[in-house]
Structures are given as C-alpha cells and as structure tokens.
Amino acid sequence: MKKDQKVPIMKTADISSGPLVVFGHTPLASLAWYCLTHDSAYEVVAFTVNRSYLQGKATHEGLPVVPFEELEQKFPPASFGILIPLVYHAINGLRRSRFEQACAMGYPAATYISSRAIVWPDLNPGRNCLVYEGTVIQPFSRIGDNVIIRSHVHVSHHCTIGSHVFIAAGTVLGGGVTIGEQAFVGLGAIIRDGVTIAARSFIGAGAVVIADTEPDAVYVGNPARKTGRTSLEVTA
Numbered sequence: 001m002k003k004d005q006k007v008p009i010m011k012t013a014d015i016s017s018g019p020l021v022v023f024g025h026t027p028l029a030s031l032a033w034y035c036l037t038h039d040s041a042y043e044v045v046a047f048t049v050n051r052s053y054l055q056g057k058a059t060h061e062g063l064p065v066v067p068f069e070e071l072e073q074k075f076p077p078a079s080f081g082i083l084i085p086l087v088y089h090a091i092n093g094l095r096r097s098r099f100e101q102a103c104a105m106g107y108p109a110a111t112y113i114s115s116r117a118i119v120w121p122d123l124n125p126g127r128n129c130l131v132y133e134g135t136v137i138q139p140f141s142r143i144g145d146n147v148i149i150r151s152h153v154h155v156s157h158h159c160t161i162g163s164h165v166f167i168a169a170g171t172v173l174g175g176g177v178t179i180g181e182q183a184f185v186g187l188g189a190i191i192r193d194g195v196t197i198a199a200r201s202f203i204g205a206g207a208v209v210i211a212d213t214e215p216d217a218v219y220v221g222n223p224a225r226k227t228g229r230t231s232l233e234v235t236a
Contacts, residue, residue, distance in 0.1 A: 013127050014108030017041035020081035021048050021071065023098055025060040032085040032112070032130060033061050039115050042083075046075060068098075077106035084109075084128055085148065088166040091200045091216075091231040092182040096164040099128050099146045109145075126163065144181070156193065168205070180215070184235065202231035 018041075022029050025047050036042045047060045051067040059065060066074050082102050086095035103109065109127035113119060116133035123137055126145035131137070134152040141155050144163035154172045155161070162181040167173075171185050174193030179185065183197045186205035191197060201213040204220035213219055218227045218234055 013111035013125070013129070015042075015081045015110055018081060019043045019045045019079070020083055020110050021046045021066070021075050023048050023068070023082065023084040023102070024086055025049055025053075025057060025065055026087075028085050028087055030061055032083060033063075035114065035130075035132070036083070036110075036112060040112055042081070042110055042112070045080065048075075048082075072105060077108070080107070081110045082107040082128075083112070083130075084146070085130055088184045088235055091184060091202060091235045092164045092166055093232075095148075095166075096146060096182060099164070103127075132169075138175075162199070184231065200231050202234055 020042050022032055022044055029047060033044050036044050044063065046063050047065045048068045048071050049065060051069055054065065054067060057065050084095055084098050084102065086098060111125055111127060111129040113131040114133040117131050118136040120139050125131065125143035125147065128146045129143060131149045132151040135149055137155040138157040140157050141159040143161045146164045147161055149167045150169040152170050153167050156173055156175040158176045159173050161179045164182045165179050167185045168187040170188040172190045174191060176194045177191045178196040180197055180199035180201065182200045185203045186207065188205055189203045189207045192210045195209055196212045197203065198213045198215040200216045202218045203209060207220050207224040208222040209219060209224040214226065216230050218229050218231055219225065220227060
C-alpha cells in the first residue's frame, strides 16, 4: 500500500453529539450511560426496552425507561439519537435486530470512542459502536456497524472487524485479522495474525486461535479447537 493511500472508510456514526436514548436497563446500559455522561458530547435523556422487559421499572440511573414500542411518540427520531449497547445474546443477533429496527424507524445511531482509548485520527468506525478505555486500534484497521469493543483490547494493523461483532476485554488481534459479522470473541482470547474468524463464530475466553474458524461454531482452548455445540446454543 502506498504511503498516501487511505484505507476505505465505512459509514461513520450518524451523530457525534446531542440528546439520545440508550437501549436497555442492564449493567452494560449503565456503563454506556456513565461513559457517555462523563466522556462525550452526548446527553443521555432516557432508556428504552421492549415493553415485555419493563418489569414495572419506571426509571434507571435516575432517567425514565420508555417502552420501545412508544419511543417514536415520546422521543422522536427527528430530535433524538439512539445507542444500543446490548450484549451478545443469540450470537449478537438481538443487538443486530434492535439496531436494524431503530435505523428503519429513522433514529440516528451514535458511536462512542473512549478518550482513554489509543486510536489514530483517521479511524472511522461505523454506527452504534462502542470502544472502551485502554483499547489500542492500530492504523489501517476498519470497524463496521454495531460493534462493541471492551476495555484493553489490542487491534493490530490492517484488521477488519465486521458489523455486529462483540470483542470482550483483554482480547489481542494480530495483524491482518478478519472478524466476520456477528462473531463473538471472549475474554483474553488471542487471534494469530492473518486468521479469519468466520461469521457468527464464538471464541471462548482465553482461547488461542491459530487457524481460520467455521461459521456458527464454538472454539475453546489453546490451541483453539471446535466443540460440538453451535454459537447460537451457547448464547441463547
């Protein structure tokens, strides 16, 4: 690659500041709220969940919790953005579904990169991404939509992280690693340089992956080996 040649840029966040609603009322939603409140130009004004998950809860972190089915009426997409920090349930399928639904409703999606992460100025992650503190993302790496990268992850040069991925804390990606859509990489996993993690793969905590994986499979151990279960089974 020539020195002045730039990596193709994926679609960036729809908004970089202003009022928004956070989907969820779990600890991960609280974590996102805290980081956005203390380390961004966003203002969290409410939380939202599907009505069946309200369980009588009217507030969270001192803010209203609104049924998602009523969100357009109470917090219209023309005036408010959204952030969806859901975990990897259904091998990230739930977060993907809610993200795509919110986009179809017209909500601009936020992206948060911690000021305590180490990134380069030309990093342009997609929409609805969270990059937490201590993470290092080296030049020429690309990040799709709806990606969560937890704290102290190392993303080496020329990595490609597909959309709807979850990368847990302490993970190390060698140079030129590709992470397929909806994949999950567990705590402290190590992915050797040049390896491709297939779509919807589940990489267990502490696994050391030295070869390409297969879609929908679960890998554990050092070196990582495929188990007899599917990724959907272990994230149901």
